[in-house]
Amino acid sequence: MATIKEKPSISTFADHEVITPQNKLRKAVSAEPLAPGDDPVARAEQALAELSSEFSSWMDSECERLDVARQGVAKSGFTKSTKEALFHAAHDIKGEAATFGYPAVAAVADSLCRLIEHTPDATRIPFKLVDQHVDAVRAIIREYSRSDAEELSAMLTKRLREVTDEFLVHENRGRPEYLENILGPSLAPDQIA
Amino acid sequence: MVRIDFNRLRFLVIDDNAHMRRILRTLLHGFGAREVYEAEDGAAGLESFTHYIPDIIITDWAMPIFDGLELTQMVRQPGANANPYVAVIMLTGHSEKKRVVAARDAGVTEFLAKPISAKGLYQRIVNVVANPRPFIKTKSYFGPDRRRNTNQNYVGTERRKGGKADVIRQASLLDKVRAAN
Numbered sequence: 001m002a003t004i005k006e007k008p009s010i011s012t013f014a015d016h017e018v019i020t021p022q023n024k025l026r027k028a029v030s031a032e033p034l035a036p037g038d039d040p041v042a043r044a045e046q047a048l049a050e051l052s053s054e055f056s057s058w059m060d061s062e063c064e065r066l067d068v069a070r071q072g073v074a075k076s077g078f079t080k081s082t083k084e085a086l087f088h089a090a091h092d093i094k095g096e097a098a099t100f101g102y103p104a105v106a107a108v109a110d111s112l113c114r115l116i117e118h119t120p121d122a123t124r125i126p127f128k129l130v131d132q133h134v135d136a137v138r139a140i141i142r143e144y145s146r147s148d149a150e151e152l153s154a155m156l157t158k159r160l161r162e163v164t165d166e167f168l169v170h171e172n173r174g175r176p177e178y179l180e181n182i183l184g185p186s187l188a189p190d191q192i193a
Numbered sequence: 194m195v196r197i198d199f200n201r202l203r204f205l206v207i208d209d210n211a212h213m214r215r216i217l218r219t220l221l222h223g224f225g226a227r228e229v230y231e232a233e234d235g236a237a238g239l240e241s242f243t244h245y246i247p248d249i250i251i252t253d254w255a256m257p258i259f260d261g262l263e264l265t266q267m268v269r270q271p272g273a274n275a276n277p278y279v280a281v282i283m284l285t286g287h288s289e290k291k292r293v294v295a296a297r298d299a300g301v302t303e304f305l306a307k308p309i310s311a312k313g314l315y316q317r318i319v320n321v322v323a324n325p326r327p328f329i330k331t332k333s334y335f336g337p338d339r340r341r342n343t344n345q346n347y348v349g350t351e352r353r354k355g356g357k358a359d360v361i362r363q364a365s366l367l368d369k370v371r372a373a374n
Contacts, residue, residue, distance in 0.1 A: 008278075008328075015331060015332070016329055016330060016331040017329070017330040017331075018327050018328070018329060018338075019278075019327060019328040019329070019330060020327045020328070021278040021325075021328060023325050024248060024276075025202065025248055025249075025280070025321065025322045025325065027198075027201050028197050028198045028199070028201040028202045028248075028322055029195060029196075029197060029198075029322060029323055030195075030196040030197070030198050032196055033195075033196055034196045040197075040199070040223070040224045040225060040315060041224075041311045041312050041315050043223045043224065043225075044219070044220045044221075044223030044224050044311040044314075044315070045223070045311045046223065047219045047220065047222060047223035048216065048219055048220060048223070048311065051215070051216070051219050058212045062212070087255075088209075088255060091255055091286050092210050092213075092286070094286045094307070095213070095285070095286030095307030095308060095309075096210070096212060096213065096307070096308070097308070098307075098308035099216060099307075099308050099309060103308075106308070113286075181289075181290075181291065
């Protein structure tokens, strides 16, 4: 039997409308509370833990992708496509590293992303600095099982970030407002509504 | 805590990274979802959105062809597709304030910064299901109400005109369910 499509309720004001659409997701809200011991988050974490045996090889393949992107820049310089490939490879590592069990890698990848994103003319980026970032990502992953890996990667990351920030300050010296934004802290996840 | 029947929700995951799609699918199945569709770029995502009519879209920002922000703007076209009110959760490695604001202004419902956690994703989904916000349509914006809270002490220019009535208090579904129990 055909159903009548429910229209959203609309309140019209001087320069805007407030629309309350039919709540199609209501169907998923159960009036019954969660059963004792039933924890959907714990179930999902368990499912992720079962997948974790693959994370090491996934991290290796992301690292390989970053290296290929670096080689693309070495061969052709910073073009639109080589720049995008390097940025996306670094950006994906930044977002995935902690999930894959390599949280210390994320900060180096983030530093490389900042270098690429905030340099107004990418052709001025010293390739040596790109090299150092990519080599640092690879080294940290390779040596992750060392007992002092966390300490070493923190020192390496700090230095790379300092050199990158120095370069960005120089390259953006004519844009003080932009500099203020990029040198400020990112929003912590719990600040993001 | 309110219970969500995930098996009654249809998800569309859009991310160009196959590893991240697999992680999202794993988490969603862990929550109890059964219908999870995937697309690997913005164009394929838009096609899947039209085809599957998902309840919730989880999208990455940086993707080839067109990105998650552009995808959201295309979805938020009143009258142009099956469900311009669909919940959009943006999952991204970008966490700078200007990015969060840009996502909000494109009509994203919830923003989730990587690294992903089961708890963070679950909370965002519960929020879009149990606390849906009304939509606002202006000359330059169509999307969920960007005012999550009403500050009675606000001092400054009102961007919306129309007097007091332009703030509509609405009991959340979560509160309604709690009241019914």
